[in-house]
Amino acid sequence: MNTFLTRIDARAKIILSSFGDVSEISLVDLLTKIVTAGGMGKRVLESRGFLQNLKQDKYIPLNQLVEEAFYTAIRMGHTYVGTEHLLLAGLTKAGFGGLEEISMEVERLNSLPLLLKNVSDSVKPNILNTYAIDLTKRYMFYPKDRFVEREEVHKMFKILLQRNNSNVLLTGPRGVGKKSLIEVMARRISLMDTPIFFAGTYMLDFNLQAFVTNLPANTETFDIAIRNLASEARMLGRSILVIKSMPSMFINLSATSSAGAVFKNLVESLNRVNCKLIICLDDESANGDFSLQEELFWGFTALDIKEPAQKITMEILHMEARKLAGYFLLKIPKEAVSYAYKKAKTEVKAEVFPQKAVELLDRACSLASYEDTKVPADLRALVAKHIKASLDVDQAFFDKNYDKATRLAKVLYKLEDKLNGVTLASGKDLHTLTAKDIDKVLNEYKEEEQKEYKIGTKTLADLDRHIKQKIVGQDRAVGVVTQALVRSQMGLRPKHKPVGNFLFLGPTGVGKTELAKVLAQEAFGDDALIRLDMSDFGEKHTVARLVGAPPGYLGYNDGGELTSKISRKPQSVVLFDEIEKAHPDILNILLQIMEEGELCDMRGDTFSFSHAVVILTSNLGTESIHKRDIGYGGSIKSQKEIEERVQQSAKAFLKPELLNRFDEVITFKQLEKKDSIRILDILVDEVKKSLADKDLTLELGRGVKEFLLEKGFSMEFGARSLRRTVEKELLDKIAGFLMRGSSTRKIIKVKLSPEGVLEVLQ
Structure with a gap:
């Protein structure tokens, strides 16, 4: 490692030589000389205000300062010792805390990545400078309790040590901690807590999405950019490139595609210059299917990250609790952390551990901080006085009343001193997070889940x-x-099953489809009905349209008609209309939906129906309802006879295992004339609402409704016959009247003529 450090910065040399042959130096003297010398150390001190707030001087052995400065530079991945390293070394040896924040300040203020400072201007990298962040430098000064070791970290190191297939592909659901594993690895590399192979290795977070977005979309440009990237990686020596988010252009494609060829070229070029890759791929992004991508990820070893065990999850939660306590100025006892884990496991449905437990704890802290850490009233009054005094000073200067301005300025300075001395929260005043705070968040979760429905709890009782x-x-x-x-x-x-599985039986025109439409609109909102007409799925080859084309067929990547719709609208009514016309294979799909509450498409994606209402409609057994028996007294069957007939037909047509999955098999009764009167009122109200949008009012004369009812009522065709009559006899005549421009008033009157014809009048 002696050859790793090649030079000491000129400013650092001046500072060290100015101390002469003394064995110990003063920390204040060191900081003063750093400010005098300038450079990065001065910028950090000025931005932090550290020198002004230093209350006590300390003495540091000079030789230990130099050793610590060299060690700090090595850990930060720098090939030089600068004033910033002397600053960090001095504070470390003096026993000061907060070095993590100061090191982050160095990173923020530095105009170029520090690992590139030794590169001459002629070959100064551009791609890594723009699109990469040095993770080893970022996590170097983070305290140990900010990280939780997991077995997967050791597996990642072992894969990177392999001679072949030494790139890592991290897979798993979103929220299991893939990125936190990378943070642990970066910190271990920065502290050299690794095999000797990784000593001096740079670990860079590379934004591949931004890299490819800013390039013209042609293969030649990509090849040139990849060569430049590989050249820059070669200058770094041994390095690891982390891609936390794969661009969509590289997901779910084969290596033979143009984008796949570009990606393979990128991997091979970097591997040739001793640069390994770690790629994170969520199951949601990769669709859980790597069959087409085996050649694309050739050279990678896949590591599937599962939910951590309870012990590891609790360690992660305690670590996050320490962060949250400092952020929110709260006390978070161990009991609250354990309670959050327990409740997240039993009551939070979405996501996985540790993400859902961390999110529950975060929201509980946020809620508690909002409710119980208000700014004290006396402090608010002090701030109001300060604002008023500041405005008064400005006004006095504007009026050129300098005596008054000077007097008010003194008052303003006193108020500022008081404000600077105020502590918003002390240890004894800190709110302690309790189980009640977590329960409040769980109640919010339940309320959010209820809002998945259009209506609220109060109006749910009125849904019927x-x-x-x-x-x-x-x-x-x-x-x-x-x-x-x-x-x-x-x-x-x-929890996993649909909200309800129903089979609607009965003759046409009695409201089977209409009930599904109204239910979707009232419970889930507009456009919440997923209607599939089973007459479109009568052939075997059409069944694939529901779940997508199989691999190798056109449209494989497009997804299925049903699965794509349920993914966009998980809270919906799924209507399989006229199921008797469907191909028998569709019944197998229905079995999976109704029993498991989920459906897998041809790409391997799983789609949940746990918030959907599944409805099947059928006209089975209704063909002979309206056939008259031979003889004088033949009549339409009774409702009980109709119900028995359609139930028998359904049992004969549908398999018992499918019938057994329905929560209820409902036979709709035939509409009677009294029902048609109410339906007619609904249809007329719809016409009135349409005209009201045009600022027109509809008035029906005596006998109009009776005429429409007499002409439109049909026991055989139900409400559809009545709707057709309203459209033909009423809507068509009103539309023609409006088209002729005959109306000069805002009222449209419809009356029944002596000849028995409806007329529209001015």
């Missing part, structure tokens, strides 16, 4: 009434589906 106002004559069906929503929102259903 709201839907019955739009769906006529099917009170039992409405009650069943709304009760399923209530069960779900109150947390009284299996």
Whole structure:
């Protein structure tokens, strides 16, 4: 390692030579000379105000200062000793804390990465300077309790030591701690707590996304940039390039594609100059499928990161608690950390450990800090006085009343001294995080989960009434589906299964599809209905449209029609309309959805239906309902007979294992004339609302509704026949009247003529 340090900065030489042959030096003297000499050390001192706030001088052996400065430079990855290293060495030997913040200040103020200071201007790197951050330097001064060792770190070191396949591909769900493993590795390298192979290794966080974004999209430009990057990596010697986020252009593609060829060229070029790669790839980004990417990631060893064990998770939580306590000025006892872990495990559904427990603790601290660490009233009054005094001084100067300005300025300075002496929180005043604070956040989680529905808890009880106002004559069906929503929102259903699985049977025009539409709109909002007409999926080859094309077929990367829609709208009503027209293979897909509450597409992605209502509709067994029996007294079947017939037909058509998955098989009853009266009122109200948008008012004369009802009512075709009659007899005539421009008033009157025809009048 003696050849690693090549020079001492000129300013550092001046400072050291000025001490002469003394054995000990004063810390104040050292800091004063650093300020006099200038350079990075001076900039850090001035930005921190350290010299002015130094209360006590200390003496440091000169030889120990020099040794520590050299060691600091080595740990920071620098090939020189500068004034910043003397500063950090002096503070270290004097026993001062806060070195982590000062080292971060050095990084912030430095205009170029320190690891490149020894490179001449003619060959000064541009790519690494722009797109890379030195992680070994960043985490060097972080205290040990900021990191938690995990077994995966040792595995990563072993992979990097391999001769072949020595690049690391970290996979796993988002939130398991892949990036924290990289931080631990970077700190160990900076402290040389590694095999000798990694001594002097640079670990750089490389922003590949920004790198490729700022390049013209052609292969020649990429090749030139990759050669330049490899040349810069060669100058560093042994290095590790970390790519924490893979650009989308490199995800889910084969090595034979143009982007895949660029990526392979990048990996091979860097490996040739002794630069290894570590790539983080979330399961959500990679879609859990590497079958097409095996050649692309040739030279990588995949390391799947799982949720850590409980012991490791608790260590991570205690580490995060220490950070949060300092950030929020709170006390976080061990009991609160354990309670957060327990509740995150049992009540927080999303995400994985340790992320969901850390997030729960963070939100609890935020809530407690917001509620219980308010600025004291006396301090607020003092701030108000300071603001007023400052404005008064400015006004006095503006009025050229300098005597008054001087007098007010003295008052202002006294107020500033008081403000500077105020401590917002002392140890005895700090709020202690409790289980109650965590429970408040859990209640917020539940409220957020309830907001997945359009309606709130208060109006959920009225959902049944709201839907019955739009769906006529099917009170039992409405009650069943709304009760399923209530069960779900109150947390009284299996977490992984859909909100409800229902089979709607009955003749056409009785409201099966309409109930699904209204339920979606009332419970989940507009555009929350995923409707799949099963007549479009009657052939075997069309089944793949639901879950995507298989590998090797056109459209493989496009995803499935059903899976892509449920991923965009997980809170929805999924309607499989007229299931009897579907290919039998679709029934196997339905089994998976209704039993497991999830569906895998052809790419290996898993999509959850746990917040969806699954509805199947069918007209099975209704073909002969309206056929008259032979004889004088033949009539339409009774409701009980209709229900028995359609239930038997459903049992004959659907497999028992599918029927057994339904929460309820509901037979819709035929609409009677009294039901049609209410339906007509709903249809007329829709027409009135449409005209109201045009500032027009509709008035119906005597006998108009009776005319529409008499002409549109049909036991066989249900509400659809009535809707068609309203469109033909009422809407068409109003539209023609408006198109002719006949209306000069804001009121449109419709009356029934003596000939039995509807007329639109001015």
